[in-house]
Amino acid sequence: MVEEIGTTDEGDLIINIGPQHPATHGVLHLVITLNGETVRKVEPHLGYIHRSIEKMCESLSYRQFIYSTSRMDYLSSHINNHCCAMTVEKGLQLEVPERAAVIRILMDELTRIASHVLWWGAMAMDIGAFTPFFHAFREREMINDIMEETCGARLTMNYMVPGGVQFDLHPNFHRRVKAFVKQLRNKLPEYDELVTHNAIFKSRTKGVGILSKEDAISYGCSGPTARASGVDCDIRKTYPYEGYEKLQFEQAMSTDGDTYSRYLVRMVEMRQSLSIIEQLIDNIPEGDFQAKTKAVLKLPKGEFYSRVETARGEFGVYIVSEGGTTPYRIKFRSPGFSNLSALDHTVRGQKIGDLVAIMGSFDLVIPDIDR
Amino acid sequence: MMEPGLDHLLFIGTALFFIGIYGFLTRRNLITMLMSLELVLNSVCLNFIAFNKYLWPDRLDGLFFTVFIIAIAAAEAAVAIAIIIHLFWNHKSIDVHAAEELKN
Amino acid sequence: MMNGETIVFYLLAALTLVSALMAVTSRQIFRAAICLLLSLLGIAGIYFWLRYEFVAAVQIVVYAGGIAVLIIFSVFLTQRSGEDLPRQSRARMLSAAVAALTGLGLVMLQVLRHRFSGTTNPAIDNGVSAIGRRMLGVGEDGYALPFEVVSMLLLAAMIGCIVIAMRSKTKSS
Amino acid sequence: MGPASMIVLIMAAVTFSVIAILVSRTVLKATWNPQKGEPYECGIPTRGQTWIQFNVGYYLFALIFLIFDVELIFLYPWAVAVQQVGWIALVEIVIFFFILFIGFLYAHKKGALKWV
Amino acid sequence: MWSFSKLTDLIHAWLYETFSPAWALALEMVMVGVAAIGLFAMLGLVLVIMERKVSAYMQIRLGPNRVGPKGMLQSLADTLKLLVKEGMTPNGVDRVLFNLAPLVAMIAAMLLLAPIAFAKDFQIWDLNIGVLYITAISSLNVIAILMAGWSSNNKYSLLGAMRSGAQIVSYELSAGLSILTIVVLSGSLQISDIVTSQSNGWWIFKGHIPAIIAFVIFLIAATAETNRAPFDMAEAESELTGGFHTEYSGMKFALFFLAEYINVFVVCAVGATLFLGGWMPLHIGSLDWFNHAMDYIPSSIWFFGKTFFLIFVMMWFRWTFPRLRIDQLLTLEWKYLLPIGMVNILLVTVIAILKWHF
Amino acid sequence: MSAETQPAKFPGLVQETAGGGILSGPLEDVINWARSNSLWPLTFATSCCGIEMMSTAGARYDFSRFGFEVARATPRQADLIIIAGTIVNKMAPVLKRLYDQMADPKYVIAMGACAISGGPFFYNTYSVVKGADHVIPVDVYVAGCPPRPEALLHALITLQEKIKSGGKRERIEIDGSTLK
Amino acid sequence: MTNEEIIAALTERKPELVSETGGEWPNFMVAAAEWPGFAAMLRESEDLWFDYLFCLTCVDWKTHLTMVYHLSSTRYRHNIVVKATLDRSAPEIGTVCNIWRTAEFHEREVFEMFGVHFSDHPDLRNLILPDDWVGYPLRKDYDDPVNMIKM
Amino acid sequence: MFLKDYFNDIAQAVGSLLSGMRRTGYYFTHHKEIITEQYPDNRATLVLPERFRGEVVMPHNGQNEHRCTGCTACELACPNGTIKIVTKFELNAEGKRKKAVDAFVYHLELCTMCNLCIQACPTDAIKMAQSFEHSVYDRSQLTKILNKPESKLQEGVE
Ligand code: SF4
């Protein structure tokens, strides 16, 4: 590659942010052209955590490949696994028992909350407030406990299997989830006190990094990032799956498209996830938690695509099957990848401090982008 | 070595003055020339204070002059730097040649 | 005998002059700025030594806190501070040095020949409150008028700066 | 103690720092490798020079600051003498501030106090 | 009552009895120097552990608790470690300035200790322009930071240094203005005078509203001048990794760290002296028994108590607020603090001339 | 966890690491005590394990109790890299550079399967480094995917033990030619 | 629109289009040369309004490559899959990143992973892989004896 | 009104900041909110959920017998080749040659704790243990052989 010299124009400074940088939440590498404090251009360089999962999955069986997706977007590992399981089920034309579907949704929503809570702390940290990060982990740890009890792991649960879930719910599940819902409902006003209403936070985020609706669509943004710009793209509403159509919730939307509205959308989403959990927790149907499947799964020849709404946006799995036990080609459509492509457009002309805030509000998870 | 007195201070003042002059003559860069000028101004301040201290200790005028000179030096530096930056924006250079161009 | 005060004075003088020399000769512009600052601090030290604390503090506040920062900023703005300044022609440097040295010699000659005569009146208080009273005095030896004039000057300087700088800013963008 | 304390404190600071810095030199056999000497930029070799000419957006603030800084030093003797001088001091300072305030308003109006 | 002044006088007398004057002076100087270093190091250690504990409790965790009793030796371990950690000088830096910068920061911080009145009659140098001296010396910090930032040959450092240059310089104005408020009231720049002028009440109580406004402005400006959150633009970790000290390691970095904490201490001490009466005990009107009881608490405890209270407040800020953006920071100064400060000065002048303060 | 054997498959010399050696006796003990109790980690996380590292830093597990609190963003001031996550070929030179740029003495913990051996990405991947110790020497390995926070704390304590006992770290000189 | 309506609407406009059935969404094959124009039509037509490109990838069929574009409409909520067959030795197709800007990154990814050349792409460089990478890792015949340990 | 807005801004900002400070101040003074668990000190009382997956172990009974038949189902199920089963043939009581496990090699450093092997095992020979203190100085110590030396297949397990 041609190494450009340090300056492109008089007074422009090229500066690397990342791969090892606290603001990039991982190993994203941004090459930033600065003019004074103003960002002229941001050029993302990816691949610092490209683990060739797509290639690897071509040699894994349909049971095995699911686990590798929880390492992509590790903050919504459940939801990723869910999507994979759904795709395989689509191929096998397998009905998931009702109980399993409800458990899946419950877990999805818990994961979403855990992800948003962590994001909330990280976003506050990006803007320079450290305390919210620690408070966020208090709630996140409660979810982790629930997960650990039922699924056996804190982060990469590997709970979904084609046809249902691995284990039945732990007997403590109800109690714990209820306690958690109560706790988070109590703490959310505190979150607002610490961050949402904070004058400094508002002035840092309001009117900063505006992404218009057209741009959001054109850049393929999804999830809260796009919804903050007014795109109604919540897959749970627009292409409901697994019984989301039966639930009552609203798409969290905003029309401003700035950093603050991206923030608010996620805060609203947390509350909605709570209400989804509340709707379901007392109505878990009895029955099997797993459909009967063969030991070795074979998908018919064809192409299968399913999409879900992860904490970051639309996640899709595209399986091309040749009829064997392993996928012929597998493609993960990751929300972060498309969202990231809008970063340059959003950041241009903002200050370098805003860059960090905007990136925080995009909620990028780098392994999800690099795969 | 002698006990320092007026002469010593005057020597420092004068030396500073001429160091400043030297810098002013040899430098071609407006900022460095401005820096030399600051030295010259300071030598003047030093002399005022020295005279005040050793010749007219019953008055404060030397002190006042110094303070005012410092104030004026600051204002001068501010304006000079504004001009330098202005020149720089227009000519992309702050060499004195660029300034000479301005005259034409 | 050399006492402590004398040593301190000579140290300060050396600091002032040496760093002033470096300030005008260094080809690294940033270093030149730092040396200039050191020289100015040396002068402030001399003021301290002379027990003119107020002037010394003013010197530090204005020069270290203000002018130096401003100069450094403008260096960043207008220079590639990593590069050395272009070398001057030897002849020019030589002639300047000769001129400066001659000047210095002549002036010093005059200074040493001249017998200064000051008052023998006892020294008066040069503390801040005395300065303040004088400064606000409206009488014969008060400095009230200059005090106000300074504010006019500052106003003028500020407006000048803004006019010049803003114009260049709009032009550049 | 008088002004000598400045000397003492400077000496103390210097000795302390120098000794502190030298301790690790004597105790530690440090390793060296070529990459250690390079500037740190998030683990990526830096591109281009650092000491380039650079758009300092804040220079205007520094300019205006300098003016106000000078104003401030005149206020110190004034503040000390206020109570002794009385009303005249107030009048003078009101004039002084008034003039400066014009400049301030002018700067504000011109947008000099807004970010680039 | 036990007091520092007696102790120092005793030592002074003893020295001059035992040694010839020149030696006595030299010895005295050495003792002051050593005492200053000791104070300096102590303050550094205490402030670091305090900061960690405060942050830990605000963040619902425990903080260091395994090194020494209750973790109190944590900062000692850190210091020792830094002492034996390599303090390297990368290639390509300007070696002279790079190594000089922490020294300048240290000198500035150390010089700031001179006029602080730590207790009744316990002051290193009670010079007649006390507060102006502090303002002046603390502006040297900018230079240290700019030197460090430029000489590091690192873009983060340079950006960080320029930011903090602009920031410190701007906030010096409001800090100066709020200091002046008290100077107007007390009519002196000398620290001892200012403290004595508060013997019948602290300025924050008897200075009416202007003193309170000035106090708030001072706190904000002090936080900004010491580069602490929410004004930590210089080392804004999530933007510029380490800011101006990105390239510094080992003890060179520790010196900056130490200098920063001493600066925090000094500005808080100044705040305590100006607004909260320095070492003056709390007196309430004519409540004699109360006043007597208060008098029994040693003056140094009063002073350190107040100072540490202010330090705590600054830590409280730090662990609560997000960081401002550099332009907002300057807007805050120029649009809010400076005009308010100027109006406040006029107000206080009226009060002072009318002798409305008690 | 007793014998410190050198992994056989890595070529190269065994070197004593910096920081050992010149002083002996109680002073050395004191220094080792200080070092072991003040390990400032570099904020280095590449993937999932990084989240567990954050949990460990978080309020529930709080590794600041041991004095690891001051996470530094710059390697110059850090004592410890916790390699939390997968290292891929593109990242390896960066990791090497970060390690090289740290001031001595420096320590490394490989956290999680990926950092130890490539873990889940050991087979059939074209871009994953099969173990961070191919790139930089590692002091302590902690297995798990991800290791739970207690496990990381255990690793930190293990590292402390090693430093306290004056454990001279073996340093594996790696053939630099394979890396760019 | 339902799948059938989409098929009808499109075959009306371009009768030569091959549509595949089966699968959830209508599937169309276009010739690589026609693709950018067709894409613009999909994006601009008021009744189709496929403004959201949510997945862009490529499949290596050992004999040829197939580009796969998944489109949907945020207005009508209908989806479509468009495919284009490319020659394996010198795959080339026009870029659509001026139509859907998200395509820029996706195409760069496909470029490095499959070696598909996107003509008129503004910045066709490696995005994920290192700049000096050789080979197209997601092709079926890719082999890397050094890094890839086969199970 | 300009001035009114100006002061309104200030008042609102200060109000919001104060409410934030009240929150942190509350936590500073209420130490019962602290949730820190002190790991090495609570080691004795630390109970992990029974489903937690720390590592794969092979339980042996009192007679040093395990239930693994060496069928390699787990090896096949494992997505990342963590398990290597070395089999041998031994004569059973009836003198028939029978496949048996010689070494159940388990690479803890590769394992992702995904539970697939456990589910695949037809005889429940392996299970997940809750141990987590896996830190070692040397990575080769992480490769384990799960069947104990001299251990045998439990009677009646097919
Ligand atoms: S070891 Fe597991 S959890 Fe850790 S980085 Fe690797 S895949 Fe992620």
Ligand code: SF4
């Ligand atoms: S838990 Fe998963 S990775 Fe570990 S041995 Fe079993 S199947 Fe393999």
Ligand code: SF4
């Ligand atoms: S552990 Fe179970 S699955 Fe694995 S070889 Fe033994 S019996 Fe077979």
